Amino acid sequence: MTALLLRDLRLAIRAGGGFGLGLAFFLILCTLVPFGVGSDGDILGRIAPGILWVGALLACLLSLDRIFALDHEDGSLDLLATAPIPLEGAVAAKAGAHWLTTGLPLVVAAPLFGLLLHLPLQAVPNLLISLLIGTPALSMLGAFGAAITVGLRRGGLLLSLLVLPLYVPTLIFGAEAVRRGAAGMDATTPLIFQAAISLSTLALIPFAAAAALRINLR
Amino acid sequence: MSIWEYANPVKFMRLSGAVLPWLVPLAAICLLGGLIWGYSTPPDYRQGASVKIMFLHVPSAMMAINIWIMMLVASLIWIIRRHHVSALAAKAAAPIGAVMTLIALVTGAAWGQPTWGTWWEWDPRLTSFLVLFLFYLGYIALWEAVENPDSAADLTGVLCLVGSVFALLSRYAAHFWTQGLHQGSSLSVAPGERMSAVYRYPLYVCMIGFFLLFLILLLVRTRTEIRIRRTAALQAREARP
Numbered sequence: 001m002t003a004l005l006l007r008d009l010r011l012a013i014r015a016g017g018g019f020g021l022g023l024a025f026f027l028i029l030c031t032l033v034p035f036g037v038g039s040d041g042d043i044l045g046r047i048a049p050g051i052l053w054v055g056a057l058l059a060c061l062l063s064l065d066r067i068f069a070l071d072h073e074d075g076s077l078d079l080l081a082t083a084p085i086p087l088e089g090a091v092a093a094k095a096g097a098h099w100l101t102t103g104l105p106l107v108v109a110a111p112l113f114g115l116l117l118h119l120p121l122q123a124v125p126n127l128l129i130s131l132l133i134g135t136p137a138l139s140m141l142g143a144f145g146a147a148i149t150v151g152l153r154r155g156g157l158l159l160s161l162l163v164l165p166l167y168v169p170t171l172i173f174g175a176e177a178v179r180r181g182a183a184g185m186d187a188t189t190p191l192i193f194q195a196a197i198s199l200s201t202l203a204l205i206p207f208a209a210a211a212a213l214r215i216n217l218r
Numbered sequence: 219m220s221i222w223e224y225a226n227p228v229k230f231m232r233l234s235g236a237v238l239p240w241l242v243p244l245a246a247i248c249l250l251g252g253l254i255w256g257y258s259t260p261p262d263y264r265q266g267a268s269v270k271i272m273f274l275h276v277p278s279a280m281m282a283i284n285i286w287i288m289m290l291v292a293s294l295i296w297i298i299r300r301h302h303v304s305a306l307a308a309k310a311a312a313p314i315g316a317v318m319t320l321i322a323l324v325t326g327a328a329w330g331q332p333t334w335g336t337w338w339e340w341d342p343r344l345t346s347f348l349v350l351f352l353f354y355l356g357y358i359a360l361w362e363a364v365e366n367p368d369s370a371a372d373l374t375g376v377l378c379l380v381g382s383v384f385a386l387l388s389r390y391a392a393h394f395w396t397q398g399l400h401q402g403s404s405l406s407v408a409p410g411e412r413m414s415a416v417y418r419y420p421l422y423v424c425m426i427g428f429f430l431l432f433l434i435l436l437l438v439r440t441r442t443e444i445r446i447r448r449t450a451a452l453q454a455r456e457a458r459p
Contacts, residue, residue, distance in 0.1 A: 165352040166384045169391040215372040
């Protein structure tokens with residue numbers, strides 16, 4: 001599993017396009033929003049929590065089809081399925097690699113983007129924590145969607161239709177936590193809910209995703 | 219003699235073919251009777267005549283949720299016991315559920331405009347129904363996208379399982395997110411909370427009518443799916459040299 005994780009990380013970094021793409025997309029989104037809603041700092045500050053979370057979600061979505069599609073094309077996914085590690089473990093490793101290459105950079109860069117959108121400074125810790133807890137769930141759910149759509153033609157479009165409704169609870173609690181932080185309120189409850197979602201997806205989604213992969217490789 | 223006997227397509231076709239001619243007039247009586255009865259109820263003292271949308275809104279909303287649950291059960295039966303009719307029934311139910319959700323959303327908007335003064339509000343109930351609609355769309359799209367029918371049944375089954383958990387979760391998440399305008403429950407058993415008998419009885423009739431309508435559509439669509447399968451099998455046999 002570690003070898004698989006490292007291999008995916010190396011591929012993402014060296015093959016190009018995968019690693020920085022999410023971040024660049026996030027930056028573009030944060031640039032476009034002020035053009036769309038006006039550059040008034042008050043308004044931007046008020047909508048920043050939601051924009052930041054929606055941006056993280058879309059940036060995550062952008063790179064989802066890379067999780068399994070490339071390996072499916074060159075046949076290494078079949079090798080993985082017959083490898084001595086369980087397919088569930090392989091799914092977890094690949095989702096982990098996806099999180100390390102898209103989720104974690106987003107977490108690190110988020111304060112900067114918050115600054116661009118006039119997010120109140122007191123909300124930054126909450127933004128960091130909620131993204132740190134929430135993005136693993138995004139990667140896991142995305143791996144599930146990618147596993148379902150893996151051998152399909154035009155799977156990318158279908159992928160977004162399948163995955164976005166699954167993202168709704170994570171988005172609600174994440175944005176709520178940041179919003180509470182901005183208002184100076186206690187954000188423990190949404191953060192706990194978010195942690196619960198992330199942990200349960202970590203525990204259960206690998207099985208669902210592996211089942212979907214087995215069906216698609218049959 | 220067990221219920222699993224009807225997992226056999228031939229038996230299913232025979233039974234559904236025998237039941238359908240009885241169901242159709244029954245559903246027509248319930249639907250027409252319930253709607254006409256509902257339409258002739260006196261206007262509510264606060265909401266006026268707009269309360270009559272209820273006789274479309276409440277049954278369709280009820281069916282929208284129950285059809286997803288039925289799809290969940292059918293998917294589980296397919297995954298566990300591999301009965302093809304079950305998978306086809308789940309496939310046949312999805313578009314009906316999507317339309318029911320759409321009816322609930324549209325009638326809800328038409329009802330919300332005069333009573334709440336707004337077509338759409340990001341209220342927990344409304345939001346979770348919109349998310350449910352998206353789930354239906356994703357489910358239907360996945361059925362259309364996968365070519366091998368058995369893989370499609372498997373994949374949509376898995377999607378239905380995961381989707382059910384998240385549909386439920388979205389509902390509570392939306393509740394947490396904002397307090398809504400929508401009333402809690404329409405058919406509370408507790409006396410005093412429930413609405414007066416003038417509205418309740420026609421509503422019950424409408425609910426039965428909607429359920430029968432769903433049953434008819436489901437049987438007809440499942441029969442069509444089975445016939446499509448048979449045609450495909452025949453064509454495949456003829457194409458073979």
